[in-house]
Structures are given as structure tokens and as C-alpha cells.
Amino acid sequence: MDNSIFNSVEISQYIYLSCVLFAIGLFGVLYRRNAIVLLMCIELMLNAVNLLFAAFSSYMGDNNGQLFVFFIMVVAAAEAAVGLAILVMMYRNTRSTDVSLMDNLKG
Amino acid sequence: MNSSQILVGVLSFISILGAMYVVLSKNPVHSVLALILTFFSISAHYVVLNAQFLSVVNLIVYAGAIMVLFLFVLMLLNLNKDSEPQKPKMASIAAAIAAGLLLVVMVAAIKDSADRIYHNTVEDVGLVKSLGKLLFTKYLVPFELSGILFLAAMVGAVLLGKRDKQNEEEMTNTVTETGGTDNG
Numbered sequence: 001m002d003n004s005i006f007n008s009v010e011i012s013q014y015i016y017l018s019c020v021l022f023a024i025g026l027f028g029v030l031y032r033r034n035a036i037v038l039l040m041c042i043e044l045m046l047n048a049v050n051l052l053f054a055a056f057s058s059y060m061g062d063n064n065g066q067l068f069v070f071f072i073m074v075v076a077a078a079e080a081a082v083g084l085a086i087l088v089m090m091y092r093n094t095r096s097t098d099v100s101l102m103d104n105l106k107g
Numbered sequence: 108m109n110s111s112q113i114l115v116g117v118l119s120f121i122s123i124l125g126a127m128y129v130v131l132s133k134n135p136v137h138s139v140l141a142l143i144l145t146f147f148s149i150s151a152h153y154v155v156l157n158a159q160f161l162s163v164v165n166l167i168v169y170a171g172a173i174m175v176l177f178l179f180v181l182m183l184l185n186l187n188k189d190s191e192p193q194k195p196k197m198a199s200i201a202a203a204i205a206a207g208l209l210l211v212v213m214v215a216a217i218k219d220s221a222d223r224i225y226h227n228t229v230e231d232v233g234l235v236k237s238l239g240k241l242l243f244t245k246y247l248v249p250f251e252l253s254g255i256l257f258l259a260a261m262v263g264a265v266l267l268g269k270r271d272k273q274n275e276e277e278m279t280n281t282v283t284e285t286g287g288t289d290n291g
């Protein structure tokens with residue numbers, strides 16, 4: 001096994017990268033109004049978490065973390081399918097994917 | 108600065124650039140393509156981290172299946188144009204401040220764990236053989252449960268996507284431009 005990457009690259013670099021990706025995803029969720037871009041930003045945040053899991057798992061030589069990533073991917077796929085179905089239904093009712101139009105429960 | 112540091116740096120740069128473009132691009136199709144680029148660079152990160160199985164699964168599931176689903180919905184709803192209304196300046200500033208604060212909090216919370224990891228020298232971390240062995244022994248019950256979760260998500264997506272009969276009749280009585288019928 002080529003071990004050079006674990007010796008030359010600090011894990012803190014992956015921590016910073018994951019945090020930045022997660023923050024960009026959160027910024028998108030707060031900033032954008034298009035529901036499909038919102039779903040994409042959620043996928044981005046899930047991927048940031050996956051990257052951190054994989055980094056820690058590889059640095060510590062522990063397989064459990066990578067299986068956790070596998071299960072997160074399963075949940076993300078199910079979430080994307082249901083979310084896109086909701087989006088299609090919303091588009092059918094309002095002719096738009098703008099989430100600021102979905103304020104019927106405001107009273 | 109050796110070659111692997113440069114490699115990781117370039118990959119991180121591509122990931123962050125793609126993620127920024129996902130958020131800032133006005134056209135949703137460009138967002139999807141930038142997100143695919145980001146997923147590819149994250150897969151490359153997995154290869155660098157010696158997690159081959161995760162890399163391939165990430166490519167197949169995310170860049171292959173989920174992103175094709177997103178593109179398909181975009182094309183189906185004919186959203187591939189810049190149709191988003193302008194947001195007030197305050198909203199973008201508030202969102203940037205909130206995301207920046209969360210970034211600071213997360214870095215402060217996780218940063219110290221870098222000193223606390225210990226390195227095991229196990230030979231076969233991240234290979235299909237060892238991961239599969241673990242998946243079908245220790246994680247057998249969660250594996251089966253995720254199958255049930257998929258079934259439920261599939262049924263839910265089909266039910267949500269189906270037109271109910273009452274709406275269908277109203278729609279065909281009033282408008283015919285929806286393209287719900289195949290002859291149109």
C-alpha cells in the first residue's frame with residue numbers, strides 16, 4: 001500500500017475542504033429560490049459530509065466509516081427521488097419552482 | 108511541496124470552484140453540470156484517499172443516477188432558462204453571513220480532532236472485498252433496512268408523481284396545452 005499521501009498531506013486540509021463545501025451548500029440553500037437548485041445544494045452538503053467520513057476512515061485505517069458513507073449515499077438517492085417527485089407535483093400546481101410561492105401555511 | 112500535496116490542492120480547488128458555480132450560476136442546467144464536475148473531483152479525492160469502492164459508487168450513484176434524474180426533471184419541466192427573480196441584496200448578505208458563521212463554528216469544532224486520530228496500518232482499507240465482508244456481517248440489518256427504505260421511496264415517488272383522476276378531468280376540460288395526452 002502506498003502510504004505517502006497519509007504522510008505528506010495533513011488531514012486538517014480535508015477538514016477545511018469539507019467545512020467549506022458544507023458552508024457553500026448552506027449558502028445556496030439560504031440564498032437560492034429555485035427548488036431544484038436547493039435540492040442540488042443539499043446533495044452538495046451530503047457530499048461534504050461523505051468526504052470527511054472517508055478522509056477520517058482512510059487516515060485511521062477503519063472500514064466502518066466508509067460503510068457509513070455507503071449508507072448516506074443510499075439515503076441521498078431516496079431523498080433525491082422523493083424530493084424531485086414533490087418538485088414535479090409543485091410545478092404542476094403553481095407552474096413554477098420558486099420556493100417563495102409555497103407559503104400557503106402562513107395563514 | 109511534493110506531488111501528492113499539489114494533487115490534493117488542485118483537486119480541492121476544482122471542488123470549491125465547482126461548488127461555487129453551482130450556487131452562483133443563474134441557469135439551472137449549468138448548476139447541474141458544475142455539480143457533476145464537483146462530484147467527479149470528490150471521486151478523485153476518494154481515489155487519493157485509497158477508497159476505490161467509494162470512488163466508483165460515487166461516480167455511478169451520484170454523477171450517474173442522481174444527476175441524470177435532476178437533468179431529466181429540468182428538461183421535463185422546461186426550466187433550462189434564466190427564470191429566477193432577483194433577490195434583494197439584504198438576503199444575499201444575510202445568507203453569506205450565516206454560512207460564514209457556520210463555517211467558523213464547524214472549523215473550530217472539528218479542527219482539534221485532527222490531533223486525536225491514530226493511524227492503524229491495515230492493509231485492505233477501502234477495497235471491495237473487506238467492505239463487502241463487513242457489509243454482509245456487521246451491517247446486515249441496516250443493509251436490509253436500506254432496501255426497505257428504497258422500496259418506500261420508490262412507492263412514494265410514484266404516488267407523488269401520479270396525476271390523480273379528479274385533477275386530470277378538470278385539466279382536460281379547461282386546458283389542452285399541458286401535453287398530458289399522447290395525441291397532442
